[in-house]
Amino acid sequence: MYESLWSFPGGVMGDFDRLRRELDDVFGTSGLASSIRSVAPGAFPAVNVGQTPTSVEVYAFAPGMDPTKIDVVIDRGVLTISGERASALPPHQPGDKRVSVYSRERSSGTFKRAVSLPDDVDPTRVHATYRDGVLNVSIARRESAQPQRITVQ
Amino acid sequence: MGTRNELQTSAAANQPEQRALAPRVDVLEDEQGITLLADLPGVPREQLEIKVDGETLLIEGVVAAATPPDLKPAYVELRVPRYRRSFTLSRELDPSRIEANLKDGVLNLRIPKQAHAQPRRIAVQVG
Numbered sequence: 612m613y614e615s616l617w618s619f620p621g622g623v624m625g626d627f628d629r630l631r632r633e634l635d636d637v638f639g640t641s642g643l644a645s646s647i648r649s650v651a652p653g654a655f656p657a658v659n660v661g662q663t664p665t666s667v668e669v670y671a672f673a674p675g676m677d678p679t680k681i682d683v684v685i686d687r688g689v690l691t692i693s694g695e696r697a698s699a700l701p702p703h704q705p706g707d708k709r710v711s712v713y714s715r716e717r718s719s720g721t722f723k724r725a726v727s728l729p730d731d732v733d734p735t736r737v738h739a740t741y742r743d744g745v746l747n748v749s750i751a752r753r754e755s756a757q758p759q760r761i762t763v764q
Numbered sequence: 765m766g767t768r769n770e771l772q773t774s775a776a777a778n779q780p781e782q783r784a785l786a787p788r789v790d791v792l793e794d795e796q797g798i799t800l801l802a803d804l805p806g807v808p809r810e811q812l813e814i815k816v817d818g819e820t821l822l823i824e825g826v827v828a829a830a831t832p833p834d835l836k837p838a839y840v841e842l843r844v845p846r847y848r849r850s851f852t853l854s855r856e857l858d859p860s861r862i863e864a865n866l867k868d869g870v871l872n873l874r875i876p877k878q879a880h881a882q883p884r885r886i887a888v889q890v891g
């Protein structure tokens with residue numbers, strides 16, 4: 612009925628949870644503007660973004676996907692990664708060999724993550740690989756955007 | 765003396781190199797055994813350890829995503845590059861016959877039950 616003993620309405624952590632929620636409501640954004648496409652923490656898949664002088668690297672941690680079914684789209688400077696992860700749990704059928712599900716923590720269903728790319732990337736030079744459940748999208752920066760040494764004569 | 769050693773080992777386990785995330789798992793049980801699916805994205809086969817110690821099953825994996833050497837993080841949601849989770853197995857499971865399969869970051873563990881532990885219908889006598 613309840614996920615655990617800690618989430619009873621009057622339970623031990625109930626007050627802590629409420630305190631955290633109230634603090635989040637007041638201080639959560641700390642007045643700063645968040646990206647219009649940000650998601651709550653814990654969204655699937657987790658995304659890490661890094662930069663090198665020559666590229667922008669985006670890593671999406673999406674295990675158990677068929678790489679041909681992951682949609683990677685760049686449109687007007689926004690990289691969108693979307694797809695659908697099939698549930699590993701067997702569909703319930705009457706008269707089936709009985710399967711009990713004890714734990715269902717892995718998410719399934721459709722997902723979509725969007726990352727806004729800096730202006731100096733070249734959307735025609737994109738390389739995406741999927742390995743060990745991690746999708747790596749590498750977008751090269753425009754040549755002219757890289758710092759150029761100017762020799763002094 | 766004993767207490768200090770315990771404190772030291774638990775402090776060592778919380779050192780930054782040893783901190784680990786608990787991976788999300790699905791656990792299913794059918795009449796022949798238990799299937800455990802764990803999300804371990806970024807862990808290749810050689811960085812995955814599955815250990816059974818008595819009744820404890822330990823799954824540990826290190827994320828080894830290939831990143832360019834001059835990569836500067838800009839936005840990081842997954843900070844800890846290590847997964848660890850342990851489970852106690854009950855006695856009707858047979859850990860010597862565990863089968864493990866790692867594909868695309870999903871670990872599929874199959875733990876069969878002891879042969880004699882398959883469910884037996886017990887006829888209820890009347891009278």
